[in-house]
Amino acid sequence: MKITFYGHASLGIEVEGKHIIVDPFITGNPQASAIDINTLKADYILLTHAHGDHVLDVEAIAKNTDAVIVSNAEITSYYATLGFKAHPMNHGGSWKFDFGKVKYVNAIHSSSFPNGSYGGNPGGFVIEGEHKNIYIAGDTALSMDMKLIPMRTKLDLAILPIGNNFTMDVEDAIIASDFLECDKILGYHFDTFGYIEINHEESIRKFFDKGKDLMLLEIGESIEL
Ligand code: NI
Ligand code: MN
Numbered sequence: 441m442k443i444t445f446y447g448h449a450s451l452g453i454e455v456e457g458k459h460i461i462v463d464p465f466i467t468g469n470p471q472a473s474a475i476d477i478n479t480l481k482a483d484y485i486l487l488t489h490a491h492g493d494h495v496l497d498v499e500a501i502a503k504n505t506d507a508v509i510v511s512n513a514e515i516t517s518y519y520a521t522l523g524f525k526a527h528p529m530n531h532g533g534s535w536k537f538d539f540g541k542v543k544y545v546n547a548i549h550s551s552s553f554p555n556g557s558y559g560g561n562p563g564g565f566v567i568e569g570e571h572k573n574i575y576i577a578g579d580t581a582l583s584m585d586m587k588l589i590p591m592r593t594k595l596d597l598a599i600l601p602i603g604n605n606f607t608m609d610v611e612d613a614i615i616a617s618d619f620l621e622c623d624k625i626l627g628y629h630f631d632t633f634g635y636i637e638i639n640h641e642e643s644i645r646k647f648f649d650k651g652k653d654l655m656l657l658e659i660g661e662s663i664e665l
Pocket of ligand 1: 549550
């Protein structure tokens with residue numbers, strides 16, 4: 441499983457020969473100007489929630505790639521009405537796709553579209569593929585529900601928001617990683633706007649002091665699990 445950071449909360453995942461894009465917000469992020477969305481491959485687009493900083497480039501990428509949009513039922517019906525392919529899910533449910541299993545799990549946040557349309561309740565994803573298991577938290581507060589995830593799935597990586605203000609901060613993300621029983625963390629949702637700027641060295645050290653590994657990737661950088 442290969443995971444590429446496209447800035448903010450945008451990810452690319454390659455698993456079982458399939459390409460997945462998560463929460464594409466690239467053309468609106470000056471820090472990600474080196475990423476050309478027209479070159480991105482996508483068989484699926486996974487959306488945690490409907491906020492603009494997670495869905496900005498969905499329509500352009502889906503038009504280019506004919507990808508299937510996977511999210512909660514309200515978000516997928518919004519895109520299905522516009523003519524896009526979609527697979528609806530809801531919290532607690534999972535589905536075996538051709539690349540692996542996806543479960544839509546709880547997040548504590550909000551989820552309206554930029555135009556005010558209802559975006560259902562926000563979520564995160566647990567993805568199991570190629571014998572690797574990852575959790576993509578989406579935008580969320582620290583939640584006791586995170587303790588439920590390792591009861592079903594032994595995680596190899598947790599992708600957690602760490603930018604504070606709209607989501608967890610670093611300290612809460614450290615507690616989240618305890619709840620998730622996963623000491624390998626990829627941080628996201630930081631530095632994009634003034635509200636969520638973080639001190640990288642200090643954040644990495646805080647995780648390190650608890651025996652945990654916080655990775656902060658450059659935009660366009662990948663890791664292999
Ligand atoms: Ni949000
Ligand atoms: Mn966000």
